[in-house]
Amino acid sequence: MTRNDDTYDVMVIGAGFAGMAAALFASAQGLKVVQTGSTGGIDFSTGFIDLMGVHPVAEGKRWRNPWSAIEAVVRDFPKHPYGLLSTDEISEAIDIFTRFLVEQGLEYVGHQERNTCSLTPAGTIKRTYRVPKTAWNGSVALGQKAPTLIVDFHGLKGFSGAQLVETQKHHWPELKTVRIQFPGGRGELYPEHMAWALADLGIQEKMIAAIMPHAVDVEYIGFPAVLGLNDPVKIVNHLEKLSEKQIFEIPTIPPSIAGPRLRAVFDRGLPSLGVRTHSQKMVTGVKVLDNGMFEFSVGTGAAMLPVTAKKAILATGRFFGKGLRADRKKLVEPVFDLSVVQPEERGQWHAQEFFAPQGHPVNSAGIEVDERLRPVDASGRPAYANLHAAGAILAHHDWMRMKCGAGLAIATAYKAVKELMR
Numbered sequence: 455m456t457r458n459d460d461t462y463d464v465m466v467i468g469a470g471f472a473g474m475a476a477a478l479f480a481s482a483q484g485l486k487v488v489q490t491g492s493t494g495g496i497d498f499s500t501g502f503i504d505l506m507g508v509h510p511v512a513e514g515k516r517w518r519n520p521w522s523a524i525e526a527v528v529r530d531f532p533k534h535p536y537g538l539l540s541t542d543e544i545s546e547a548i549d550i551f552t553r554f555l556v557e558q559g560l561e562y563v564g565h566q567e568r569n570t571c572s573l574t575p576a577g578t579i580k581r582t583y584r585v586p587k588t589a590w591n592g593s594v595a596l597g598q599k600a601p602t603l604i605v606d607f608h609g610l611k612g613f614s615g616a617q618l619v620e621t622q623k624h625h626w627p628e629l630k631t632v633r634i635q636f637p638g639g640r641g642e643l644y645p646e647h648m649a650w651a652l653a654d655l656g657i658q659e660k661m662i663a664a665i666m667p668h669a670v671d672v673e674y675i676g677f678p679a680v681l682g683l684n685d686p687v688k689i690v691n692h693l694e695k696l697s698e699k700q701i702f703e704i705p706t707i708p709p710s711i712a713g714p715r716l717r718a719v720f721d722r723g724l725p726s727l728g729v730r731t732h733s734q735k736m737v738t739g740v741k742v743l744d745n746g747m748f749e750f751s752v753g754t755g756a757a758m759l760p761v762t763a764k765k766a767i768l769a770t771g772r773f774f775g776k777g778l779r780a781d782r783k784k785l786v787e788p789v790f791d792l793s794v795v796q797p798e799e800r801g802q803w804h805a806q807e808f809f810a811p812q813g814h815p816v817n818s819a820g821i822e823v824d825e826r827l828r829p830v831d832a833s834g835r836p837a838y839a840n841l842h843a844a845g846a847i848l849a850h851h852d853w854m855r856m857k858c859g860a861g862l863a864i865a866t867a868y869k870a871v872k873e874l875m876r
């Protein structure tokens with residue numbers, strides 16, 4: 455085992471939206487931060503930052519104003535994690551997070567008081583709070599039902615302009631589509647390869663030349679989100695110059711390029727803020743030392759590293775992130791063996807119907823916390839005085855159906871950092 459005697463102020467366990475946000479907020483407070491974690495929801499996300507979109511989920515009621523939606527959900531479910539935060543805290547968290555993305559070259563935009571309607575790859579409309587700037591013109595075009603061309607590519611799976619137009623045809627008559635050959639690309643195409651290829655100005659020019667005969671009568675051109683990995687705004691600006699049209703991106707189905715764009719921002723941005731990152735490494739064990747600090751085992755085998763930290767933030771997600779595990783009879787939290795709020799027995803984990811409008815009880819399982827976001831034991835007392843939790847691992851919400859995924863992760867990470875500073 456390699457020795458590493460540095461003691462950190464805080465260990466952030468998790469590298470999804472909550473873990474990235476917690477590391478960012480903690481380092482901004484001047485704390486000495488270490489972070490571990492592997493692939494999470496952020497890598498598969500559409501890049502949209504949802505704050506609160508649907509409540510009650512059984513009715514599928516969609517909200518224009520996310521703040522009113524939060525007020526309603528907290529009124530109806532006082533234990534929802536948003537009930538632990540003020541609207542100012544939520545708002546500050548999202549602002550700091552998106553400002554960091556902008557500083558790192560990944561611009562995000564949105565309205566302060568309302569959700570933005572955005573196109574999904576299926577052609578449906580999603581209400582979300584912040585979108586990458588490269589998607590913004592799509593929302594404008596959608597709002598105006600402006601003459602718009604959706605471009606897709608031979609060989610690119612999971613994105614069909616025809617499906618998009620078919621879904622929208624009754625609402626948006628001036629939406630049309632064309633499928634073209636990607637310059638230099640034959641056979642199966644992948645968003646990441648296309649994004650790399652589009653860094654080349656020659657490829658951009660050839661692509662626009664192939665599209666223009668179909669775009670004479672449109673104001674907007676929409677592409678699947680493949681317009682560059684590190685500098686999509688620059689590429690969109692260049693394509694606008696070449697085409698003299700407004701350009702936008704629509705997320706592709708996961709895994710899309712939006713996730714790697716976000717991951718890349720944090721991979722380069724967090725170390726430059728002094729965060730020590732152990733990427734693609736998991737916490738495999740934890741010991742509480744006599745002085746109350748944690749000693750974590752990070753990684754496995756000969757590469758295992760002990761990391762000591764005064765405090766920790768658990769941001770390990772649910773099943774997808776590996777923050778919760780399902781045994782035959784119960785759900786467990788594998789790092790600290792914390793008690794997990796869950797249905798009484800396995801037979802109650804799921805509703806009878808897969809698409810049950812109210813969702814499945816298992817999707818609201820997670821860790822119960824006190825008002826300072828410290829996980830509590832069965833008697834309701836903090837399991838550890840210096841452990842806080844954030845993100846999807848928190849109980850009493852179904853982010854997927856409520857459309858509050860990234861927003862809740864970022865906001866609770868902000869609150870967790872604030873509380874551990876006290």
Ligand SMILES: Cc1cc2nc3c(=O)[nH]c(=O)nc-3n(C[C@H](O)[C@H](O)[C@H](O)COP(=O)(O)OP(=O)(O)OC[C@H]3O[C@@H](n4cnc5c(N)ncnc54)[C@H](O)[C@@H]3O)c2cc1C
Nearest residue numbers: 468469470471472492494495504737771775845846859860
């Ligand atoms: C396909 C998909 C699409 C999505 N699209 C959107 C969207 O458009 N908008 C939106 O707002 N939200 C979206 N989300 C949801 C959003 O990504 C999640 O709500 C959010 O990621 C929850 O974040 P989290 O950090 O709490 O958990 P996760 O993203 O699950 O991350 C958990 C992290 O913890 C790490 N971890 C787990 N165990 C350990 C351990 N023992 N040691 C160290 N690290 C550990 C994992 O490796 C991972 O890095 C999407 C999610 C998915 C899966």
